[in-house]
Amino acid sequence: MAEDRVYKCLNPVGMTNPVDTFPLAPRLNTLDGKEIYISICGEPDITIPLEKKLKMDYPNVNWKIKKTYTTDPLRLSEEEMKTCDALVQGVAW
């Protein structure tokens, strides 16, 4: 019977290139004396008090700011990457 016929049905899913996955960067042993970037993408209700608190409560950290109001973060330059110890990205919307 026709309804018993077995059909070969094709795969509509796109082709994925295999993704090589990497470990995270090693964490810092301390925050003191480190150069840490705050990469800000809008959400000033959060990022303004965040920047203020970090600078006030963690004065031994060399805080640096990269600020935009768009969803595309301002990248670190090659030179900045050489001295950057860590980065806080917020808010990722």
Added chain:
Amino acid sequence: MWRQLPYIAVLEKAGIPTVTLDFEDQDNMMNQESLAQGVPNIRYLHASRTVPGPEDVDNFVEPMLQMLITPLTEKEKENGRWEQSQERTLFEGTLDEAESFYGQAEWVPHPVNAPIAVYSDGYPVRVPTEERVKEMLAGTSHSPDEVMTYKSDKLTIRGERKKGDPVRFAPMNWTATVEKVAINAVMAGCKPEHLPAVLAIAESGCPIESTHALGQWICVSGPYAKEIEMNSGLGLLGMGNPANIAIGRSYQLMTRNLGGAIMGVNRMPSISSPFTHGTGCAENSEGLPPGWKGLNEEAGFGKDESVVAVFNVPDGIRGVQHSPGGYRALQKSGHGGMARRLGVKGVPGPHNWLEHILPEFWAGREGAKTIIMVPEMAKHLYEIGFKSKEEVYQWLWEKSFVTVKEYKNFSWVDITTNGWMGIEPISGKHWKELDDDHMVPAGGASPAGFCIIVGGGDEEVSQQLGGRRAGENAVYSIDAWR
């Protein structure tokens, strides 16, 4: 997020530890995007959508900093490789069994809390048997194993693409062959003669919304629309015409299958839009007044060339703002409310009906608009002096100017001006240098953002859709895919 995660991946791979703040309901997307970028274990924590900033920061700042110093777990130290099954045959069984298989859905937790279809848009699909796909492929001269590539240079939402570059489908950046597109065309209910349009849509990479309520739709321009009997008349955006419906639906099936877009996982429109059900139509090129170009010619193609324009709709349909009878009263004899608003009471038309809808145009959101109007209303604009679409675009744009003080009250401008740190494009001056009474356009940086599509029935209505026009960069040749 799809701009931020690639950056985070670069930093982590370069040995710079990061921590990312995001909202809790974006976890699914964060996990998908970080996997796609090769750093599946990135450290992130939640900011609040509702708690006031200072209090929110007090809550998360210490755990956030701990994420920069807490040693990596064994899992976080792993190298690996992620790949999906690439089998050509996905399922073997009877048609009933196959229908169930392709109709399956899986539970997506908060913020959806409901099942979402795995291979479809939620409607039943036509099962893509090998025979049906082969029949579909008769609709194009392109080889089934040809990888989808751009047929011309394009500036896409994800950057510049050169002719010959492989098309990457949003949001997972997957690729596809012509056969993969044909499989989705079968599932959408397309006929072989629809395939060139579906391939042209596929060339767009089928962009989707991020977190806002974007919808997408397509409009075919050129002689192909008549060849395959698309509807450009009454109800062009509605139900009933097989070609409109199937071709429009193919877009959304491709977002799911070729792009890996899953509502609530990596496609996050809070309310979403009926346009994501898949809307396709054709423009009525015969209804264009003399001198008015079709979408094909506006994008630099010839009048006899066929194209598909891919549109985004960020804020839905803005109106029909007048009664058709009121419109006729305005144009025939200058009677009724529209005539009173325009100050032409008792003066027979034609009158510029766009004047009547202008007060609402930028009441909610700034930016250019796409206007769909019936041929009669386009003819009236022509008769009062608009001898080209460009003249209408220019007029609308000039009418959009508001004071800087007023402009500051829109909600997107904090982003589009980069927090007022950027340059105002018309004056070339820094935003902060401009006086409050300086005039700036609410209708976008230039008149080129506007779009007019002529189509529909005889009843005098127009609809305005938010969002920039498709523009030449979002118009794709259908003929290239025949």
